[in-house]
Amino acid sequence: MTEKTGITVTGLSKQFDKIQALHQVSTTIQKGSIFGLIGSNGAGKSTFLRLLAGIYRPDEGQILIDGQPVYENEVLKQRIFYISDDQFYFPNSNMEELAAYFAVIYQKFSYEKFYELTELFRLDSKRKLNTFSKGMQKQAHIILALSCRPDYLFCDETFDGLDPVMRQAVKRLLAGAVVEQQMTPIIASHNLRELEDICDHIGLLHQGGVIFERELDHLQSNIHKVQCAFAAPKSREAFTGLDIVTCEQRGSLSVLVVRGSAEETEARVKAMEPLYCELLPLTLEEIFITEMEVLGYDIQQLIY
Amino acid sequence: MTSNNSSTKTARKQGTFLMHSLRSYWWIAVICSVVYGFAGPVFTMLKLDSVTSVSNVSTFTTEELLLETQMNQMVRWFRAEGFIPLYFSAIVLAAVIGCVMFFYLQQKKQVNFYHSQPITRTRLFMNQYIVGLLLNVVPLLVMMAVSFLLVAAYRMGAIIDIGVILQHTGYILLLILASYSIAVFSGQLAGTMMTQMAVNTVLHFGVPVAAWVVNMLCNLFFATYNGQPSLIEASLKFSPVCAAFQYIDSISHATGLPVMTAEPMEGGMLAVLLGMTIGLSALAWVLYQKRPSEATGKALVYPVxxxxxxxxxxxxxxxxxxxxxxxxxxxxxxxxxxxxxxxxxxxxxxxxxxxxxxxxxxxxxxxxxxxxxxxxxxxVFRFDLLGYESYLPEPEKMQRVSLTVSGAEDISFYGNEGNYSADAAVKQGVYDLLYPIVTGQQYRTSDFDGNHSPYDTGYEETTSITVRYQMNSGKTVNRIYRAVPASAIEEAYQNLYNRQAYREAVYADVLTAAPETIYNMTVDDTMIYNQDQDAERRVVETVAVAYEGEIAVTTVPMAETIKVEKESSYATMAAILEAYKLDVKDRRFDSLKKARQYGVHIQLKRQGLSNSYYYFDMPVYEDDKRTMAILSQLDIEENDRNYSDALIFRCDPSSEAELRKMLDVAYLNLEAQSQKEIDNLTIERCVEMLSNQAELTGQITGVDNVNQFIQQTELMNDGGIFVEYDNSHFVLLRYNHTGSNDWNNQLLYKGTLPEQYQ
The missing domain is CATH 1.10.287 (Helix Hairpins)
Structure with missing residues (x-):
């Protein structure tokens, strides 16, 4: 019998009064992957993370982490750390006091790691947390989280408020933890550039449901932007055999976002004898915007 | 093996977590220590300082007597007063700490933080619950210990009774637990701090407040439905603060024993407080398990x-x-x-x-x-839709009946209102007395009537009637009729009172009191029931104390103490009791109309119970010949204020009520002018003020002369609701107190005014 690893979410639903925050969400997150959770505002990302962290009890469905339900599972939660978008700290406390608290709570808490990271981030562990800037507070919580040496780290908007240098440092730390201790970070963020750098898997949430969950490489290699020019303008219907996501005409120039492999897409467009043809990879942000447009979450609709 | 390791680890972790929480909430312990420090040691020290101050020394002759008296004062103080601040600060702190320990449930950030940690809700709940209790209880115990160390440091260690202290400590802890459980429970119901505090307040005072309100709406029903204790009294048990008040009140009435005592808390109260503690704590724990984290921020977590x-x-x-x-x-x-x-x-x-x-x-x-x-x-209550108020059982349906007419011969003087009579004539007499009152609704049905009640004008003499029927079916029925006009029941009550069977029931406690159980007896000449007598009133007392039959006399340090022969004191007390028993058996209704001559306060030891005493008062009337004969030999001096002047007026009112009203109006007119006018009211101004309504027929000057007049006319004796007044005369008495005038008005009893003043 093989031991189940990673996170398996099945038919997860959560409702707050009349608001359906999550509806029948099912997904799997492999152990050792860095999972980026993206989605529109109010898509249910924070709710999803709180459910994963065992803060909320699911209305329906189940969450299994390494084969065990998480809610009220004290043993399993020893291996989980949740960093909220608005993290709490004891009034007038400093990092050392918080470390002392976590050392009581988390059996694997490492003071060695704590002092190593505090030095790395050049934070004064004896200084009161309420005198830290927002970014410094985020750093402090990341340090404390990593010192607990969790197997699963749930980060809600953790990169927000960090300066570029610190963002880079955090990314490296997370990557290091993945390699060294097989940690599985799940990062919810709107900063897609950062996620693109660090994540190997991406999940898109919209209106309480998972739209897709894929490997980032596969996601990026399977969708492209095609810019091509023809002697006479071509309509969307003219591009037969292509899985077009969006199509835009600028005079004789056609700009398409197409699903499918690069080779196949290029071959099909070139068969139409364009005057000019170029295939460009999409950034995660572009993929997000494109996918959201398809779902009717169109920026042009919002503005115009 | 693995299971053992796991449970040891868990226990160790819980212990470490508890210690961590105790450290992080250290400030609560500091606040508690400060509050208990003032409520305990500081308060005790102030009392010790006052008791041992120089002003006390001059009164006593020997150091031993001084120390004994000081110790007695401290013992009296520790009976109730000394514990009051500790009781109330403990309850209030418990309510506040109960809220504070679970305030995190009202903060989204904190809920997310704590509930994401690897600690179950049960463990978190238990941790917060225990930490809050320890932070309250430990400083309390420390400060109580400090208080008693201070007492010992003042050479009064002998008064400390560990059993009594443990009993008080137990009650305080129980009240803390009850109050704390309410606060913790309210924390589970509420989603915001504001509603948590509101719910906490409602749960702390909700039951007695509701009982009080409905009682005002219809005091007949709610004051009598449950019998003794009434619903209001019973409701107080559901509020730790009110329960503490009730308990303190009961122990503060305990008699002056020279040893430290703690009257046991009533069993019902103990049961309610214990039940509340266990029930609400368990319910809070269950609700905590069920409480959704996302409910934070809602006013109330559970819609129901x-x-x-x-x-x-x-x-x-x-x-x-x-x-x-x-x-x-x-x-x-x-x-x-x-x-x-x-x-x-x-x-x-x-x-x-x-x-x-x-x-x-x-x-x-x-x-x-x-x-x-x-x-x-x-x-339902206003229109008596349930027929509760109009209920009056036929005499043949009653097995026994008990009737008390307040003010006529207040049975509460004699200790027990529930002395029944099964005599058929008494049952019929009660029925005859109540029939016109109940059918004619000649009583105040509720506070809803307020000042509009035709029978509660403030000028007509009214009384309260308490009646208890024990029915043939075994059921007990209680009713209290308030503000009943005295004139409406006088004749029926006279018939009833003159039956020996009724009197035997009324005076059952007196008649069954055994002389060998007498603990002490106090006689005064005014039937003053208030134990805190003002020294300025120069109450003349004779005190003979018998400790469990052993004859010993202490003379209180009062100038007018009457000396009772050492050898005869116990015999005197026994004789007074026996004489009084014979007198009440023979007493007639007409005797009640006459002024009381003496008041005898008797304290008796409860048979079979150590350190348990009870007492009652025995008003002595002129016709109580046997008792009067003994008391008159004791040479009890007059009791009065030092009235310097007496003004005797004659007027022509149609009734006593009109006369009282006239005096009240005169006083109000004076008050309307200024307080200064009242303070400096001269005799001339007094006469002038009343000149339109009354004529001055006599003036007496000088303390001795006025005292003689008072004794002659029995002015200070209140004879109850059926006393016949002379509606044509009243007396104004002037008492000079700290430079300002204090004027009293008194009505004269029929036939007691010497002719020269009529």
Missing amino acids: SEPILKAYLMFVVAITAGLIFVAVGNKIFFYFAVVSFAILTHMTCEVIIQHDFKAMAKRMPQCAVILVLILVIVS
Whole structure:
């Protein structure tokens, strides 16, 4: 019998009064992957993370982490750390006091790691947390989280408020933890550039449901932007055999976002004898915007 | 093996977590220590300082006597007064700490933080619960210990009784637990700090407040439905603060024993407090398991609690407002206030629940349903739809009956109101007495009537009638009729009282008191029941104390102490009791109309119980010849103020009520002018003020002369509701007190005014 690893979410639903925050969400997150959770505002990302962290009890469905339900599972939660978008700290406390608290709570808490990271981030562990800037507070919580040496780290908007240098440092730390201790970070963020750098898997949430969950490489290699020019303008219907996501005409120039492999897409467009043809990879942000447009979450609709 | 390791680890972790929490909440321990420091050691030290101050020394001759007296004072102080600050600060702190320990549930950030940690809700709940209790209890115990060390340091260690202290400590801990459980429970119901505090307050005082309000609405029903204790008294047990008041009140009335005592808390109260503690703590724990983390920020976590709390608030506010409005307006205003304040309360609740002013008009159907329920309840009591008030059982359905007419011969003087008589003539007599009162509704039905009651004018003599029927079916029925006009029952009561069977029931406690159980006896000449007598009144007492039959006499340090022969003191007390028994057996109704000559306060030891005493008062009337004969030999001196002047007036009112009213109006007119006018009221001004209504027929000057006059006319003796007054004369007495004049008015009994002043 093989031991189940990673996170398996099945038919997860959560409702707050009349608001359906999550509806029948099912997904799997492999152990050792860095999972980026993206989605529109109010898509249910924070709710999803709180459910994963065992803060909320699911209305329906189940969450299994390494084969065990998480809610009220004290043993399993020893291996989980949740960093909220608005993290709490004891009034007038400093990092050392918080470390002392976590050392009581988390059996694997490492003071060695704590002092190593505090030095790395050049934070004064004896200084009161309420005198830290927002970014410094985020750093402090990341340090404390990593010192607990969790197997699963749930980060809600953790990169927000960090300066570029610190963002880079955090990314490296997370990557290091993945390699060294097989940690599985799940990062919810709107900063897609950062996620693109660090994540190997991406999940898109919209209106309480998972739209897709894929490997980032596969996601990026399977969708492209095609810019091509023809002697006479071509309509969307003219591009037969292509899985077009969006199509835009600028005079004789056609700009398409197409699903499918690069080779196949290029071959099909070139068969139409364009005057000019170029295939460009999409950034995660572009993929997000494109996918959201398809779902009717169109920026042009919002503005115009 | 693995299981053992795991449980050891868990226990160690829990212990470490507990210690960590104790450290992080250190400030609570500091606050508790400061509060208990003042309530315990500081308060005790102030008392010790006052007891041992120089002013006390001069009164006593020997150091031993001085120390003994000081110790007795401290013992008296520790009976109730010395513990009051500790009781109340402990309860208040428990309520506050109970809220503080679970305040995190009202903060989203904190809920997310704690509930994401690898610690179960059960463990978290237990941790917070225990930490809060320890932070309250440990400083309390430390400060109590410090208080008693201070007592010992003042050479009074001998008074400390560990058993008594442990008993008090146990009660305080129980009250802390009850109050704490309420606060913790309210924390589970509420989603915001504001509602947590509101729910905490409602749960702490809700039951007695509701009982008090409904009692005002219909005091006949609620004051009598449950018999003894009444619903109001019973409701106090459900509030730790009120329960503490009730308990302190009961122990403060304990008699002056020279040893440290702690009267046991009533069994019912103990059971309620214990039940409340266990029940609410368990319920809080269950609710904590079920409480959704996302409920933080909502006014109330569980929707089912909303209509219950709202209905309670609407009811209490509406009825209170109605009663206030009816006190200043007419009865229409009662209904106006009930309806409008019920709606306003509903709206306020909605604004709080929805966090939105625009939501005030929401859920009006719910408001309408609750309002209808309130009006139904009001109508049921107001119009006696259940027939409760008009109930009067036929004599043949009664097995036994007990009737007390307050003021006539107040049975409470004799210790017990529940002395029944099974005599057929007594049952018929009670029925005859009550029939016109009940059928004619000659009583105040509720405070709803307020000042509009035709029988409660303040000028007509009224009384309260307490009646208890034990029915043939075994059921006990109680009724209390208030503000009954004395004139309406006088004849029927006279017939009843003159039956020996009734008197035997009324005086059962006196008649069964064994002389060998007498602990002490105090005789005064005014029947003053207040134990805290003002030294300035120069109350002349004779005190003979017998310790469990052993004869010993202490003479109190008062100038007018009457010396009772050492050898005869116990015999005297026994003789007084036996004489009084014979007198009350022979007593007739007419005797009650005459002035009381003496008051005998008797304290007896309860048979079979150590350190348990009870007491009653025995008013002595002129016709109680046997008792009078003994008391007159004791040479009890006159008791009075040092009145310097007496002005005797004659007037022509149609009734005693009119005479009283005339004097009240005169006083009010004077008060309207200025307080200074009252303070400097001269005899001339007095005569001038009353010249239109009364004629001065005599003036007596000098303390001795006035005292003689008072003794002659028995001015200071209150003879009860059936005393016959001479409606044509009254006396103004002037007492010079700290430079200002204190004028008293007194009515004269028929036939007691010497001719020269008529």
